[in-house]
Amino acid sequence: MIEVINLTKKFGDFTAVEDANLTINYGSFIGLLGPNGAGKTTLIKMLIGLLKPTKGEVFIEGQKMNRHNNDIKSKIGIIPQHTNLDKELTVYENLVFAARLFKIKKKDHGIKIEKLLHFMELEKSRDKQASQLSGGMQRKLMIAKALINEPEIIFLDEPTVGVDINGRRKIWDILKAMRSMGKTILLTTHYIEEADYLCDEVCFIDQGRIFENDTPAILKERLGEYTVEYFDENLKTNYKYFDTRADAIVFSKSIENFTYTIRDTTLEDVFYNFTNRKVM
Numbered sequence: 001m002i003e004v005i006n007l008t009k010k011f012g013d014f015t016a017v018e019d020a021n022l023t024i025n026y027g028s029f030i031g032l033l034g035p036n037g038a039g040k041t042t043l044i045k046m047l048i049g050l051l052k053p054t055k056g057e058v059f060i061e062g063q064k065m066n067r068h069n070n071d072i073k074s075k076i077g078i079i080p081q082h083t084n085l086d087k088e089l090t091v092y093e094n095l096v097f098a099a100r101l102f103k104i105k106k107k108d109h110g111i112k113i114e115k116l117l118h119f120m121e122l123e124k125s126r127d128k129q130a131s132q133l134s135g136g137m138q139r140k141l142m143i144a145k146a147l148i149n150e151p152e153i154i155f156l157d158e159p160t161v162g163v164d165i166n167g168r169r170k171i172w173d174i175l176k177a178m179r180s181m182g183k184t185i186l187l188t189t190h191y192i193e194e195a196d197y198l199c200d201e202v203c204f205i206d207q208g209r210i211f212e213n214d215t216p217a218i219l220k221e222r223l224g225e226y227t228v229e230y231f232d233e234n235l236k237t238n239y240k241y242f243d244t245r246a247d248a249i250v251f252s253k254s255i256e257n258f259t260y261t262i263r264d265t266t267l268e269d270v271f272y273n274f275t276n277r278k279v280m
């Protein structure tokens, strides 16, 4: 459904994304996971035709993506990293504005907007100015705007940044519901637990390169499902990975003098193992 081939973006001498290759199948939920400055926004902007690649191509449903391809653009919904709401307008008016942008017939506005307000649990806030909404509610309104056109493919750039834990869980539920409706979803995040909880497949990106790409379960399994984390005599935290809890316990006997824990391996461990750095 989406094919990304050798996608590269340079800004002057600086390479923000280098040779990204990715296949996204119909109906799957992909997470692009990486720290600040990894190249997530740059990559997503090339996917949606907002930024011209220096090299490489993006095909969506077999058609080459570029900013003038209105046929593809009508099939995708975009929730950018920074707000795209009109803060002076109400929730309802923001949605009318989005409906007009997509040239949806005026007689259909009412029913589509009501459906979205209901789906997003924004009914009670319909007459509030966007500027009066909490961060989480603003994100939900941004998602509602992107869904007005009933897109098949949805791109979200850090949809839960600055949202408290309750708001984040609500947004996660909405994304899960969209997934179960058969939508194809790509999101970027630097929250490990977000990628782990939501995504069928996780792509790790760091310094412009995609260096791992698989299901969360396989990524963790490959490293070893059990982690022994211990604090050594050099005041350094060490990590060792094991396939079985029994092996982890055997190892822990050899470091009994140190403070240690045995725990499940996380995607953070996978990232750390490759880069020697944490995602956040």
Ligand SMILES: Nc1ncnc2c1ncn2[C@@H]1O[C@H](COP(=O)(O)OP(=O)(O)OP(=O)(O)O)[C@@H](O)[C@H]1O
Pocket: 011, 014, 016, 034, 035, 036, 037, 038, 039, 040, 041, 042, 043, 081, 190
């Ligand atoms: N227009 C630009 N001109 C020059 N450099 C840029 C431009 N846009 C992005 N960059 C650089 O490219 C790198 C990747 O940026 P990008 O915004 O894609 O990262 P990100 O993974 O989305 O980070 P964040 O988590 O902070 O949103 C950064 O070093 C950034 O400074």
Ligand SMILES: [Mg+2]
Pocket: 040, 041, 042, 081, 157, 158
């Ligand atoms: Mg970004």
